[in-house]
Amino acid sequence: MTTYTRKTFDEVMIQNYVPADFIPVKGKGSRVWDQQGREYIDFSGGIAVNALGHCPEDIVAVLRRQGETLWHSSNWFTSEPTLALASELVAHTFAERVMFANSGAEANEAALKLARRYAVDHFGYQKSKVISFKQSFHGRTLFTVSVGGQPKYSDGFGPKPGDILHVEFNNLDTVKAVIDDHTCAVIVEPIQGESGVIPAEPEFLQGLRELCDQYSALLIFDEVQTGVGRTGYLYAYQHYGVTPDILTSAKALANGFPISAMLTTDKIAASFKPGVHGTTFGGNPLACAVGAKVVETIARPEFLQGVQQRSVLFKQALRELNGQFGLFCDIRGEGLLIGAELIEKYRGQASHFVKAAAAQGVMILQAGPNVLRFTPALNISEQDIRCGIERLALALAEF
Ligand SMILES: *Cc1c(COP(=O)(O)O)cnc(C)c1O
DSSP states (O other): OOOOOHHHHHHHSOTTOOOOSSOEEEEEBTEEEETTOOEEEESSHHHHTOTTOBSOHHHHHHHHHHHTTOSOOOTTSOOHHHHHHHHHHHHHSSOSEEEEESSHHHHHHHHHHHHHHHHHHHTOTTOOEEEEETTOOOOSSHHHHHHSSOHHHHTTSSSOOSSEEEEOTTOHHHHHTTOOTTEEEEEEOSEEOTTTOEEOOHHHHHHHHHHHHHTTOEEEEEOTTTTTTTTSSSSHHHHHTOOOSEEEEOGGGGBTBOOEEEEEOHHHHTTSOTTSSOOSSTTOHHHHHHHHHHHHHHTSHHHHHHHHHHHHHHHHHHHHHHHHHOOEEEEEEETTEEEEEEOGGGTTOHHHHHHHHHHTTEEOEESSSSEEEEOOOTTOOHHHHHHHHHHHHHHHHTO
């Protein structure tokens, strides 16, 4: 029998990732085991994806049942699970219509294309400006990575799609300076995830809403990371009380089975007429069956309340840790999307902390070079939180 090791990765994989030294082979709830049988507490949740933990029994049951029934039929035929998930999303959000894709980037690509097409349909080709924010992250297709506000990800691929502007997050004046009648969309993460878990101020999102209305531009919320219960609300816009025109969701939507969704209104959706946009896998029965069960579970008020309780517990535990070690200058975020920013002395060293944590048996993430990011399962037990924090303490003690 061939055994694969981390070394195999360096031999056969394109080296665009640098994964950890260990290889996880099994997960259950918020615990993961590697090839050597070492156990880890998972505070990373697959980057805010495994919202119900690893291999939750009821979701596995749905996966198994649908896996024995119908996996894929293409968009020439719709499916019952597709309609079930769309109905769940429509029932629980502002949206009247849904389109499915397979990743966050694809959902955002669809959202941006829809905004451009809607502008063409209603105002003409001159209305093409997209306003986005510095440090934002929207995915890695050429359009979405160019809309994202991190040149290190978008430079070096030749000409970029045009008419995209980046201004300062949480600074309405910089938006006012560039928004005009030629603006078709403003796209924003309610909490900037990848760049350091930076929540938008409520007045900022409210102000964007008003500016978009004033200039007939569409407001797009990228809720790929903040969505599906992550902030203690099904979607973060519900917490902010600011309703977008288009919302994108992915990551946790089917707990790790690849799927994404773009949500919008009847009027805007009308610009995607038959044939205008599409995807082979998007909305396939297998992904949607899993997604429907996930959304049904997470949308329950008592589940979302549980996320908020865990958030209090988790942040309190981090603050206590910080009282002991004094490594963080800020602990922030909503629900179980939590960032701990390293003090000046340790700037740029988040990856060392991530490594040290893994060595003590706890999986954490970074969000940029200065912030440790915690995105555990939304149903993580109090005991697993405590156990993981204890292990994290051992790791922090090394610094
Ligand atoms: C992860 C993420 C994306 C990209 O999603 P993919 O599934 O990796 O394409 C886009 N936007 C935000 C806010 C994200 O966190």
